[in-house]
Amino acid sequence: MFRLHIKSYPSGPACKYSVISTFFNNMNYVDIMRYFQLIALLAVGAFLPGSIGFLKDYTANEVSGQYPIIDGIRCDSSEHFNFHYHAHLSIFINGFSYLVPGGIGIKPPDCIYWLHTHDTSGIIHIESPENNTLKLGQFFDIWGKKFNNSQIFDFKVDNSTDTALSVYMNGTAIKRISYRDIPIVNHEDIIIVYGAPPPEIPSYGFQY
Numbered sequence: 001m002f003r004l005h006i007k008s009y010p011s012g013p014a015c016k017y018s019v020i021s022t023f024f025n026n027m028n029y030v031d032i033m034r035y036f037q038l039i040a041l042l043a044v045g046a047f048l049p050g051s052i053g054f055l056k057d058y059t060a061n062e063v064s065g066q067y068p069i070i071d072g073i074r075c076d077s078s079e080h081f082n083f084h085y086h087a088h089l090s091i092f093i094n095g096f097s098y099l100v101p102g103g104i105g106i107k108p109p110d111c112i113y114w115l116h117t118h119d120t121s122g123i124i125h126i127e128s129p130e131n132n133t134l135k136l137g138q139f140f141d142i143w144g145k146k147f148n149n150s151q152i153f154d155f156k157v158d159n160s161t162d163t164a165l166s167v168y169m170n171g172t173a174i175k176r177i178s179y180r181d182i183p184i185v186n187h188e189d190i191i192i193v194y195g196a197p198p199p200e201i202p203s204y205g206f207q208y
């Protein structure tokens, strides 16, 4: 088919295809394949810088470049309401309530992370475009505070009982789990206790 196609054009300088047909006729199959590989490479080379530019434009619309993606969570220019739910966090350090501040994950006027707090109620808002399970460790990372099974803030766990670190979920102490991996689900009441516990583990009444 290829040969027939070439032969159907008359040879000679008058035909604009003659240069191409002579070129191919003088090449063997391997040469021709190399030639097409070169063209393909050149095409990819021309496409790649353009597509990287496109990706940059796309992310610039969605994300404020000033604030990094943290644990896969973007800081977006507007709130998402595809998935919107609330959990509550209380922290006790040596028997005293530790205020969870408002504005965690909110960077006015630029952007808002999918995990954030609007006020000092301890309510964590999850407002996400994706139905991914977000975790307690991600919240602390967005807050910019240390938290794992052996540390909260700068309070570290050692062998003494007055440095114990416990996490309660809906009133029940959580055992044998990475605290950072605790999933944040709707109307979950999370209480973190470091050192001497409060006289009573409170429970939170959700209004919304």
Ligand SMILES: [Zn+2]
Residues within 6 Å of the ligand: 084, 085, 086, 125, 126, 127
């Ligand atoms: Zn909310």
